[in-house]
Amino acid sequence: MSDGIFITEETIEGADDGPLAGRTVAVKDNISTEDVRTTCGSEMLADYVPPYDATVVERLTEAGATIVGKANMDEFGMGSTTETSAFGPTENPAAEGRVPGGSSGGSAAAVAAGEADLALGSDTGGSVRNPAAFCGVVGIKPTYGLVSRYGLVAYANSLEQIGPLAPSVDDAAELLDVIAGEDPRDATTRDEGTDSDYAAAADGDVDGLEIGVPTNLVDGADEGVVETFWSALDELEDRGATYHEVELPSVEHAVEAYYVIAMSEASSNLARFDGVRYGHRADAEGNWNEEFAETRKEGFGEEVKRRILLGTYALSAGYHDKYYKKAQDARAWVKQDFDEALEDADVLASPTMPVPPFERGESLDDPLQMYLADANTVPVNLADLPAISVPAGETDGLPVGIHFVGSAFDEETIIRAGSALA
Amino acid sequence: MSDTPVDTDKVRHVADLARVDLDDDDVDRFAEQFADILAYFETLDEVPAVEREADLANVMRPDEVRESLSQEEALENAAETEDGYFKGPNVS
Numbered sequence: 001m002s003d004g005i006f007i008t009e010e011t012i013e014g015a016d017d018g019p020l021a022g023r024t025v026a027v028k029d030n031i032s033t034e035d036v037r038t039t040c041g042s043e044m045l046a047d048y049v050p051p052y053d054a055t056v057v058e059r060l061t062e063a064g065a066t067i068v069g070k071a072n073m074d075e076f077g078m079g080s081t082t083e084t085s086a087f088g089p090t091e092n093p094a095a096e097g098r099v100p101g102g103s104s105g106g107s108a109a110a111v112a113a114g115e116a117d118l119a120l121g122s123d124t125g126g127s128v129r130n131p132a133a134f135c136g137v138v139g140i141k142p143t144y145g146l147v148s149r150y151g152l153v154a155y156a157n158s159l160e161q162i163g164p165l166a167p168s169v170d171d172a173a174e175l176l177d178v179i180a181g182e183d184p185r186d187a188t189t190r191d192e193g194t195d196s197d198y199a200a201a202a203d204g205d206v207d208g209l210e211i212g213v214p215t216n217l218v219d220g221a222d223e224g225v226v227e228t229f230w231s232a233l234d235e236l237e238d239r240g241a242t243y244h245e246v247e248l249p250s251v252e253h254a255v256e257a258y259y260v261i262a263m264s265e266a267s268s269n270l271a272r273f274d275g276v277r278y279g280h281r282a283d284a285e286g287n288w289n290e291e292f293a294e295t296r297k298e299g300f301g302e303e304v305k306r307r308i309l310l311g312t313y314a315l316s317a318g319y320h321d322k323y324y325k326k327a328q329d330a331r332a333w334v335k336q337d338f339d340e341a342l343e344d345a346d347v348l349a350s351p352t353m354p355v356p357p358f359e360r361g362e363s364l365d366d367p368l369q370m371y372l373a374d375a376n377t378v379p380v381n382l383a384d385l386p387a388i389s390v391p392a393g394e395t396d397g398l399p400v401g402i403h404f405v406g407s408a409f410d411e412e413t414i415i416r417a418g419s420a421l422a
Numbered sequence: 423m424s425d426t427p428v429d430t431d432k433v434r435h436v437a438d439l440a441r442v443d444l445d446d447d448d449v450d451r452f453a454e455q456f457a458d459i460l461a462y463f464e465t466l467d468e469v470p471a472v473e474r475e476a477d478l479a480n481v482m483r484p485d486e487v488r489e490s491l492s493q494e495e496a497l498e499n500a501a502e503t504e505d506g507y508f509k510g511p512n513v514s
Contacts, residue, residue, distance in 0.1 A: 287512050292511070296440075297444065
């Protein structure tokens with residue numbers, strides 16, 4: 001497919017009836033599908049065919065959905081533009097010449113282009129909400145532990161959750177109802193979502209809703225983004241919501257804490273790719289270490305190597321206390337800040353991305369600039385909270401998303417807030 | 423700037439620990455980028471100590487034999503196998 005939405009187009013039929021009967025779903029290519037290759041956007045797994053389904057895939061097909069393809073993504077979920085995929089970039093259907101965001105860019109583009117009714121992505125630091133905002137669709141990052149990660153190829157497992165993308169909040173909530181709930185195969189799952197009816201919460205009723213606006217996540221954003229954000233808030237006010245400004249001093253350190261933790265976990269998780277049990281294997285001469293190193297040189301792209309090396313560095317002797325331990329302190333601080341702010345507000349609102357969709361190629365040369373773009377979304381993953389990105393309007397014809405963060409396992413409230421807009 | 427400058431030797435050392443072979447131009451580029459990124463990470467020094475609430479519970483299950491992949495399925499993605507085992511490179 002020329003617009004780069006799918007890595008593999010393959011139909012996986014679901015059950016005859018169920019809540020998602022007749023609906024098509026695109027599944028991010030880091031979510032395992034039995035007998036259908038699952039590449040993670042990497043040369044390393046270009047020919048990998050899992051012998052089992054992820055729990056979310058089982059739940060989709062049991063609910064009657066038809067999977068129509070494995071969606072393109074940044075390699076192993078590392079990137080904010082879907083340009084680090086080994087299989088080429090994805091076009092943004094809502095903004096020609098721009099990136100669809102990342103790392104679930106193929107999933108968001110599939111929904112925006114009408115190639116699938118719904119999609120699944122994964123969100124480690126914003127990877128569902130960022131492309132939802134850039135492509136003008138809805139994306140939900142569930143509370144940590146709401147959705148099973150069994151069969152999701154791990155990148156940074158203390159942060160990541162599988163989440164739905166859809167054209168409307170109602171549709172995204174319906175998909176979340178299907179995938180949420182306890183799973184004996186993932187011991188980090190909880191039972192809060194087991195009998196959920198999130199779709200019922202998408203009633204658009206925001207009368208009496210109290211919104212906290214973290215000023216430090218709004219002030220630094222692009223002017224057109226800020227204007228669009230405030231007009232969306234005006235609309236919520238017209239419908240009976242009220243807002244107040246809040247200070248979240250910890251978010252100034254969230255990005256560095258996020259990347260230290262994510263890269264450290266990545267360096268450990270990606271150690272499994274040695275070319276022996278699965279994945280690419282170099283045709284190299286040498287001992288175990290030499291062949292292992294050559295396999296990984298050939299199989300991994302630049303962003304993945306960068307993060308493995310930085311993570312290895314952050315965990316190495318003499319630096320662990322300086323980086324990793326400090327990042328854990330920052331994570332605890334972020335959690336505390338959010339919990340306090342949510343005592344006086346039902347949701348916190350900010351722009352999802354501080355900028356409109358980047359032009360293709362714009363951010364690749366400067367990794368630090370790309371990391372900074374995630375400033376509004378990463379604190380939520382550090383705090384294990386749920387969040388939703390909803391289209392707020394446009395600036396110069398480019399989509400802008402508004403982001404609502406809720407208390408742990410209070411998906412209903414962010415869904416209700418978002419449903420007033422989309 | 424960082425008080426731990428990242429030179430090319432350090433990048434090679436970390437790449438060796440991580441078992442990722444690098445070309446010379448990768449080493450040069452990474453050394454330059456890592457200096458910026460690590461200097462940015464050092465702003466974590468400004469983070470105050472926060473008391474962490476450990477609200478954790480062990481999740482246990484009975485240790486019983488359950489369904490699993492067959493040996494054939496477990497081996498089907500391996501580049502090399504022998505007599506039902508994975509075959510790796512020589513250790514030394």
